[in-house]
Amino acid sequence: MPDSAQLVIVANRLPVDRVDLPDGTRGWRRSPGGLVTALDPVMRANDGVWIGWPGGTESDLEPFEDDGLSLVPVSLTEDEIEEFYEGMSNATLWPIYHDVVAKPEFHREWWDSYVTVNRRFAEKAVEVAEEGATVWVHDYQLQLVPQMLRDLRPDLRIGFYLHIPFPPAELFAQLPWRRQILEGLLGADLVGFQMSGGAQNFVRLVRQRVGHKTHRDLVYLPDGRTIRAAAFPISIDAEGFEELARSEGVTKRAAEIREALGEERRVFLGIDRLDYTKGIVARLRAFAELVEEGKLDVDDAVFVQVATPSRERVEQYRILRDEIDRFVGRVNGDLGRIGTPAISYLHSSYPREEMAALYRAADIMVVTPYRDGMNLVAKEYVACRYDDAGALVLSEFAGAADELRQAWQVNPYDINGMKSALLEAFHAPEKDTTRRMRAMRRTVLRKDVAAWARSFLEGLSEIRPEHGKTVRP
Ligand code: GDG
Numbered sequence: 001m002p003d004s005a006q007l008v009i010v011a012n013r014l015p016v017d018r019v020d021l022p023d024g025t026r027g028w029r030r031s032p033g034g035l036v037t038a039l040d041p042v043m044r045a046n047d048g049v050w051i052g053w054p055g056g057t058e059s060d061l062e063p064f065e066d067d068g069l070s071l072v073p074v075s076l077t078e079d080e081i082e083e084f085y086e087g088m089s090n091a092t093l094w095p096i097y098h099d100v101v102a103k104p105e106f107h108r109e110w111w112d113s114y115v116t117v118n119r120r121f122a123e124k125a126v127e128v129a130e131e132g133a134t135v136w137v138h139d140y141q142l143q144l145v146p147q148m149l150r151d152l153r154p155d156l157r158i159g160f161y162l163h164i165p166f167p168p169a170e171l172f173a174q175l176p177w178r179r180q181i182l183e184g185l186l187g188a189d190l191v192g193f194q195m196s197g198g199a200q201n202f203v204r205l206v207r208q209r210v211g212h213k214t215h216r217d218l219v220y221l222p223d224g225r226t227i228r229a230a231a232f233p234i235s236i237d238a239e240g241f242e243e244l245a246r247s248e249g250v251t252k253r254a255a256e257i258r259e260a261l262g263e264e265r266r267v268f269l270g271i272d273r274l275d276y277t278k279g280i281v282a283r284l285r286a287f288a289e290l291v292e293e294g295k296l297d298v299d300d301a302v303f304v305q306v307a308t309p310s311r312e313r314v315e316q317y318r319i320l321r322d323e324i325d326r327f328v329g330r331v332n333g334d335l336g337r338i339g340t341p342a343i344s345y346l347h348s349s350y351p352r353e354e355m356a357a358l359y360r361a362a363d364i365m366v367v368t369p370y371r372d373g374m375n376l377v378a379k380e381y382v383a384c385r386y387d388d389a390g391a392l393v394l395s396e397f398a399g400a401a402d403e404l405r406q407a408w409q410v411n412p413y414d415i416n417g418m419k420s421a422l423l424e425a426f427h428a429p430e431k432d433t434t435r436r437m438r439a440m441r442r443t444v445l446r447k448d449v450a451a452w453a454r455s456f457l458e459g460l461s462e463i464r465p466e467h468g469k470t471v472r473p
Helices: 034-045 077-096 107-129 143-152 176-187 195-210 238-246 250-263 281-294 315-335 352-361 375-386 415-427 428-444 449-463
Strands: 005-013 015-020 028-031 047-053 064-066 068-071 131-140 157-161 192-195 213-215 218-220 228-232 266-273 303-306 343-347 365-366 391-396 408-410
Touching: 005 034, 005 107, 015 375, 034 047, 034 068, 034 449, 047 107, 077 107, 077 192, 077 315, 107 131, 107 143, 107 213, 131 143, 131 352, 131 449, 143 157, 143 176, 157 449, 176 195, 192 195, 192 449, 195 213, 195 228, 238 250, 238 352, 238 375, 238 428, 266 281, 266 352, 266 375, 266 415, 281 303, 281 315, 281 343, 281 415, 303 315, 315 343, 343 408, 352 375, 365 375, 365 415, 375 391, 375 408, 375 428
Parallel strands: 005 047, 005 131, 047 068, 131 157, 157 192, 192 228, 266 303, 266 365, 303 343, 365 391, 391 408
Antiparallel strands: 015 028, 064 068, 213 218, 218 228
């Protein structure tokens, strides 16, 4: 474990989960996220350190190594989990940043906890960052960290990346702490967003609310510093997914899934964290109405919906879970037949192999968020379709819609529009689906997540080349 590092990643979660080992001790298991796959090579090339919360409330955890990655745990108390994580992060910022799809709550004690926890992350980062190091801060839970870092350590090169949308000024303005958040982000040299729209919203807000001069993607601070705000659309390890999809195990499992669902039936698939931004009920409603109207028959079609448990202690998420349970129960009660339910609903999380097998088994992938920073599920589906088969129905409000132009794009608020798209994708001739899938595959395979990480870090090193050391790509 190095004492100091040239590259420091700061994210809410560490890329590992706490597990009980067979010998009775507690250990760690790598949680397979896109972010760690992307950052693994740059972390290794630069002896990087990753700072994050390991989940839970253990407080005496020391820095450790996991499979060659240096990890530094930041602990949270039970109250902080409630106020900083479930409260301010997931019941205030998350809904505001997603078009106010759910009503955000504002509580001053949540904000206080957000400040405290952000400071703890910043202090940990400066402990391990070498002189002139690059610190890359991730996501909406840690928006105050960039300025805190700058105050403590002006020698650092600081990048920030937001994985979720950055809202229009009219929505952001509701936040009682809007100015503090903008100032927090302005501590960075480069602020990265999924879409150029997010970057533009940010620059406009900085001009309006903080009063700094701006020009295009640049913000000029009174002290002479320049900050850049730009889009870096995230992607996936496309080759890795394709390889997994081609493996014998996944191929066999995909065939089993098809058999279990009924070989004759075509498979619609949704995979999401159970989140109200993902539009799960609306898409199931569209499908159910098609069955009810006789436009689809349960002998010919089934909808498999996987909803991965998420933020289960946040009230809005409990309400949504009940709503889905009720809805699926009613649809299957009304429209299913013995052994052939209309919707096959799974509230569970699965290993990556099972995800790939589901992608391989699905004829029509349905991704219909009301708002989504990018949506990696859509890209993963495309990466797994090495046979150029399969159709993608995709919300125009997912960042991915910008790149996956050949999907059947839908407005998730328009149930009739979604019904038409589902039917069109269902009946599309092979020639059409192949042409679309080929084009989408070219896009997804051309720019993977490693390229995303490189381009962000390159962008960061170009801002003030004379200031700080350069990270090896
Ligand atoms: C945020 C932004 C942005 C899901 N269930 C299981 C599982 N997953 C994996 C998927 C995919 C990832 O989780 C979900 O990523 P998404 O992009 O779809 O959505 P969010 O979780 O909301 O992610 C989003 C992303 O950050 C990256 O910047 O694209 O817009 O909201 O990779 O495969 N993986 C496994 N088992 C599961 O049950 N193994």
